[in-house]
Structure formats: C-alpha cells, structure tokens
Amino acid sequence: xxxxxxxxxxxxxxxxxxxxxxxxxxxxxxxxxxxxxxxxxxxxxxxxxxxxxxxxxxxxxxxxxxxxxxxxxxxxxxxxxxxxxxxxxxxxxxxxxxxxxxxxxxxxxxxxxxxxxxxxxxxxxxxxxxxxxxxxxxxxxxxxxxxxxxxxxxxxxxxxxxxxxxxxxxxxxxxxxxxxxxxxxxxxxxxxxxxxxxx
Numbered sequence: 001x002x003x004x005x006x007x008x009x010x011x012x013x014x015x016x017x018x019x020x021x022x023x024x025x026x027x028x029x030x031x032x033x034x035x036x037x038x039x040x041x042x043x044x045x046x047x048x049x050x051x052x053x054x055x056x057x058x059x060x061x062x063x064x065x066x067x068x069x070x071x072x073x074x075x076x077x078x079x080x081x082x083x084x085x086x087x088x089x090x091x092x093x094x095x096x097x098x099x100x101x102x103x104x105x106x107x108x109x110x111x112x113x114x115x116x117x118x119x120x121x122x123x124x125x126x127x128x129x130x131x132x133x134x135x136x137x138x139x140x141x142x143x144x145x146x147x148x149x150x151x152x153x154x155x156x157x158x159x160x161x162x163x164x165x166x167x168x169x170x171x172x173x174x175x176x177x178x179x180x181x182x183x184x185x186x187x188x189x190x191x192x193x194x195x196x197x198x199x
Contacts, residue, residue, distance in 0.1 A: 002164030
C-alpha cells in the first residue's frame, strides 16, 4: 500500500510524515492554500530520504512552470491531469501519475498502468464514489484520493482495494497546516488495513 501525504509546506510536517512511514510526499505547484515555489520545495525536499518519493503536484501547468519545477525541485514523480502529459516533456527518470477525475471515464475506458483517482476539485476533501472507484481500481494501479480521512481510510481500502491512498486536507489542524497526530493516525489506519488483508 503506497501512502502519500500531499500539500506539504513546512519542515515539521515533512518530518512527521516521514517518521509515520509515508511512502510519498506531495508538493503543490498550482493555485492553492498549499502552493509552494520550486525553490521552496527544493529546500524542503533536502530533508527527504531517498526511499520516500518526491511528487510534483500540478494541474494544467504551462511548459515554463514545469521546466522550472523539473530542474529546481527535481521530483521523482509528476502528478497532473492525464491530458497534460500530451504537451509536457517529462524525462524518463520522472514517473508519471496521471490524474483521472471522477466522471471522466467509465469501466470500458483504457486507463494508465498507474493513476490517481479523485474528484473534480483537488484538495477540497470531496469523497469520490467508492463503488465506482472499486471497478476502476481493477484496471490499473489506482492511487485513491479525495475525501480520505484517518476515520474512513480503512473502509475505503476495504471497499476499493486501491494500490495506494493520498490525503491532504484531512490531516490538517487548519487549512494548509498539517497536523502530526492526524498524519500518524491516517498512516497507521491504512497500514493496519493493509496488514489485515494480508493475513
């Protein structure tokens, strides 16, 4: 189970996420309360061990912004809407996580090998339909996002059976401010469900 904590802006939050066992940390480069610059993200990422993925989170970026993020932040992963990859030049050493938004595809669609599935608005805590997501999760390695919390992530994993889970606003004490306890609770709940499924 891949666990991503998204929308990080402070060193203490990054340290809390790493300590709790996060697999990937997301930095937002689009208009948001959680937006950072490429230089801010690069400075924050200097604390991240190699085993943890550094994810650039974008939405319809212009080519210049992506070039800046790619050269200064040096992400392991680019997460952006699926159509954005048609015009962005992404180096082969940067993994692609296309975002598929709820309602944009059906069970007959061909999906990428790995993809993020979420609602129309990122970072708003809107929960997607887990039954629909469960069908799509069988078609590839889905990273489920949108509306996941420390209290419902176990049920979401049991229902959808995703490859990974992604959280942002639900592990915050106030908008844009991450809470170490909530991060730890979210990751612990996801790991417990993963271990239960394996037993």
